[in-house]
Amino acid sequence: xxTPTKDEIFERVKTLLVELFExxxxxxxxxxxxxxxxxxxxxxxxxxxxxxKDYTGKKVRPEDFKxxxxxxxxxxxxxxxxxAP
Amino acid sequence: MNAARTLPLQAGAWLDRRWRQAATGxxxxxxxxxxxxxxxxxxxxxxxxxRDPAVAKRRAQWIVSRWFSAFSxxxxxxxxxxxxxxxxxxxxQRGQLIIANHPTLxxxxxxxxxxxxxxxxVKEALFRNPFTRFPITWxxxxxxxxxxxxxxxxxxxxxxxxxxxxxxxxxxxxxxxxVPGQPIHIPHGSARIALQAGVPVLPVTIQCEPIMLSKHxxxxxxxxxxxxxxxxxxxxxxxxxxxxxxxxTAIAARRLSRDWTRYFELHRxxxxxxxxxxxxxxx
Numbered sequence: 325x326x327t328p329t330k331d332e333i334f335e336r337v338k339t340l341l342v343e344l345f346e347x348x349x350x351x352x353x354x355x356x357x358x359x360x361x362x363x364x365x366x367x368x369x370x371x372x373x374x375x376x377k378d379y380t381g382k383k384v385r386p387e388d389f390k391x392x393x394x395x396x397x398x399x400x401x402x403x404x405x406x407x408a409p
Numbered sequence: 410m411n412a413a414r415t416l417p418l419q420a421g422a423w424l425d426r427r428w429r430q431a432a433t434g435x436x437x438x439x440x441x442x443x444x445x446x447x448x449x450x451x452x453x454x455x456x457x458x459x460r461d462p463a464v465a466k467r468r469a470q471w472i473v474s475r476w477f478s479a480f481s482x483x484x485x486x487x488x489x490x491x492x493x494x495x496x497x498x499x500x501x502q503r504g505q506l507i508i509a510n511h512p513t514l515x516x517x518x519x520x521x522x523x524x525x526x527x528x529x530x531v532k533e534a535l536f537r538n539p540f541t542r543f544p545i546t547w548x549x550x551x552x553x554x555x556x557x558x559x560x561x562x563x564x565x566x567x568x569x570x571x572x573x574x575x576x577x578x579x580x581x582x583x584x585x586x587x588v589p590g591q592p593i594h595i596p597h598g599s600a601r602i603a604l605q606a607g608v609p610v611l612p613v614t615i616q617c618e619p620i621m622l623s624k625h626x627x628x629x630x631x632x633x634x635x636x637x638x639x640x641x642x643x644x645x646x647x648x649x650x651x652x653x654x655x656x657x658t659a660i661a662a663r664r665l666s667r668d669w670t671r672y673f674e675l676h677r678x679x680x681x682x683x684x685x686x687x688x689x690x691x692x
Contacts, residue, residue: 346660365597366561368659 327406333399340375341395344368354396362395372398380405422633429631432487437628440480441540447476448543456547469547470526476544478522484515490621490635496642497523499611504575505645506603509613510593510673511581514622516615519638520579528571528578530564532585553584565601572606582669586624593673600665604652609645612669614676616640641676 328336334354341347347362358364364372369389376398377384382405392398451472456465484490500507500523507527509520521527533554535541551567572578582599603610616639617623619632648665655661 344657344659346663363597363663367565367598367601370561371657371659 330399330403333402333406334395336379337376337395337398337402340372340379344371344375352395354394354399356395357393358395358398359393376402376405382406382408426631426633429487429489429635430629432489433484433628433631436480436484436487436489439483443476443480444540444544447472448547452543452547465547466549467526469544469549470528473544473548474521474523474525474527477518481515481519481522488635489631490515490638492519492638492640494519494523494640494642497640499642499645500524500527500613502611502645503577504572505577505609505611506572506599506606507577507579507611507613508582508599508603508669509579510615510677511583511586512589512615512620512623512677513586513617513636513638514628516581517579519615519640520613524577524579526577528568528576530568530578530580551578565598565605568602569605572602572608578602582666588624589620593670593677595666595670595673597659597662597666600651600662600669601658603648603665604658604661607649610648611645612643612672614641614643614673616677 338349338352341352341362341364342349345362345364345368347364351362356362358369373384373386373389380402384405388401388405389398392401452469455468455472459465459468481490481492485492500520503526507520507524509516517529521529529545529548529550530553531541531545531550533552535545536552551564551571553564568578568580580599580602582595583593584596584598587593617636618639619634619636621632621636622628651661651665652658655664
């Protein structure tokens with residue numbers, strides 16, 4: 325399976341945010357703060373991480389997302405998950 | 410000439426302010442001392458004389474309520490505040506989630522003075538403050554920060570469990586005092602508690618005019634007149650339809666939080682009370 329590009333990952337994350345939390349798609353940008361701008365709180369994050377686990381097919385630990393603050397951070401975390409063995 | 414005429418007035422206003430500064434300081438001093446003294450005398454005496462932790466907690470909450478009521482009257486007697494409350498009787502109903510907006514430091518004191526038995530979420534720092542830690546521990550209040558390593562859902566689970574057990578719970582959904590002039594922001598945690606517990610929600614609107622003891626304002630900066638509190642207790646609302654209408658709890662909690670935000674924005678400005686979005690519970 326080929327690894328998705330950064331743009332593809334971003335689109336996937338955006339779709340998830342809209343589907344899971346009814347986030348306004350216009351607000352989803354790489355620099356958008358999950359909590360302050362999109363109101364995705366720590367409990368929402370559990371749902372999001374579960375979905376990303378399905379998406380990457382990798383084992384995801386909460387620590388992988390510990391330092392995630394923005395949508396761009398999520399994309400990077402997912403990228404490194406894909407890169408992981 | 411003008412100056413001569415206004416001078417006594419100005420001096421009066423100056424004295425009035427200095428008096429209220431001193432009186433506010435005195436009240437807070439009393440608050441701290443009583444919290445500490447009661448915490449090591451009255452509370453243990455009332456709570457350790459029973460073996461039933463539920464009875465101990467009920468007694469402690471009753472003492473807190475009586476003490477907060479007395480403290481509110483002390484502040485009124487000192488000329489620091491005045492207040493009016495509408496629908497106070499509805500606060501005493503058990504097993505409901507009471508939500509209120511949070512303009513000032515003493516909102517919780519005024520409200521709990523009318524509720525003999527209620528759980529409450531308090532900020533973690535108050536559990537470490539020697540003047541507040543004993544009463545709030547005896548009363549079984551819930552810390553806003555669950556132990557380290559606890560899952561993020563822990564606080565919501567604990568609060569929902571307390572409500573389902575038949576207790577009432579008082580929450581300021583904003584999580585902290587609002588900043589005057591700024592829009593209200595409500596995180597979704599309280600809405601999750603309401604949805605998970607499935608109990609009626611009782612909205613309370615608090616206004617203070619002129620504003621005092623607000624966020625980022627030190628207690629000694631008193632307003633030109635004593636702050637007058639207007640507390641309006643709304644009607645209990647059933648929120649279960651939010652869960653039925655949304656495809657997930659996360660979305661239902663967002664919608665409910667948004668509706669609460671609208672409700673408080675509408676009412677804290679002084680408009681006539683109306684039922685928040687949702688169905689009124691008929692009793």
